[in-house]
Amino acid sequence: MGPLSWLLDAQVHIAGSPVLVREIVGNAFGLISALLGLRRLVWAWPVGMIGNALLLTVFLGGVFTTPQAHDLYGQAGRQVFFFAVSVYGWWRWQRNRRGDAGQAAVVPRWATGRERLMLLLAAVVGTAAAYPVLKALGSWGPLPDAWILTGSLLATYGMARGWVEFWLLWIAVDAVGVPLLLRGGFYPSAVMYLIYGALCVWGFAAWWRTSRATATVRQPIYREAVA
Numbered sequence: 001m002g003p004l005s006w007l008l009d010a011q012v013h014i015a016g017s018p019v020l021v022r023e024i025v026g027n028a029f030g031l032i033s034a035l036l037g038l039r040r041l042v043w044a045w046p047v048g049m050i051g052n053a054l055l056l057t058v059f060l061g062g063v064f065t066t067p068q069a070h071d072l073y074g075q076a077g078r079q080v081f082f083f084a085v086s087v088y089g090w091w092r093w094q095r096n097r098r099g100d101a102g103q104a105a106v107v108p109r110w111a112t113g114r115e116r117l118m119l120l121l122a123a124v125v126g127t128a129a130a131y132p133v134l135k136a137l138g139s140w141g142p143l144p145d146a147w148i149l150t151g152s153l154l155a156t157y158g159m160a161r162g163w164v165e166f167w168l169l170w171i172a173v174d175a176v177g178v179p180l181l182l183r184g185g186f187y188p189s190a191v192m193y194l195i196y197g198a199l200c201v202w203g204f205a206a207w208w209r210t211s212r213a214t215a216t217v218r219q220p221i222y223r224e225a226v227a
Contacts, residue, residue, distance in 0.1 A: 019188055026054030027192035034196060037159060038203040042105045045090035052079040052086070058186070078149045082156055089160035106162035107214055108207040116165065119154055126150030144180045148173055164211050167204035171197055 029051030036044035059076035093105035111119065130146035139145050151173040158166030174197040181190035 020058055022054045023058045023186065024188045026051045026058060027188055029054065031192060031195060031199075034199050034203070038199070038206060040093075040106050040108070042090065042093045045086045045093065049083050049086050052082045055079050055189075058189075075145060075148065078152045081149070081153050085153060085156045085160065089156065092160050108162050108164050108211040109214070110211060111158070111161075111163040111165050115161075115163070119158070119165070119169075122154055123147075123150055126153070140184055141180050144176045148177050148180070151176075164204065164207045167200045167207060170200045171204075174200065 029047055033044045033048030033051060036047060056076055056079040059079070096105050096107075127143075127146045127150045130149050131143055134142040134145050134149075151169050155166045155169035155173060158169060174193045177193045178190050178197070181187075181193060
């Protein structure tokens, strides 16, 4: 059996339930990506894309053999959108690193009032639009799945833009995702969502501190320029 065949077929048993190795590996790449994102390093994007490709095969049980009885099309779809948005994030952070951002690829900042309003509208419209589509496809738990899909995309876009609020979006996604994944039998993913939630609290605090420090440094420079 080659490495690729092993990765696609290998399973382990956790608490008496079969779990795909690729689900564990995919979530591990996602966790590493989150840690790199917390440090604002460009490698967060390509590492995350590898995890997206693996997890896509996990949530499409009708196409790829999985031990779970449920297809989560919203979870699968978000891996595709993640991959696309990550290309944008990778490009944006790489461009910033070549500029004045130094070693870190982005300088955290709070979104403006207009940007927050756009996020709120996108969250409502996106969830409302995704719900009937996922329900028609037969996705298990279409309403929470619709929010997870929409919220995840908005959080990824916010990360690319360097908005501190993107961590709060991830926390809201995790709060809905953990019970859904537990009920569906996706235990490694549910555990990873719990870990992500704790990491998001840490990341939010870290980016908030950095944004405040940056604002404190920029304010005297601005005053000197005006004077």
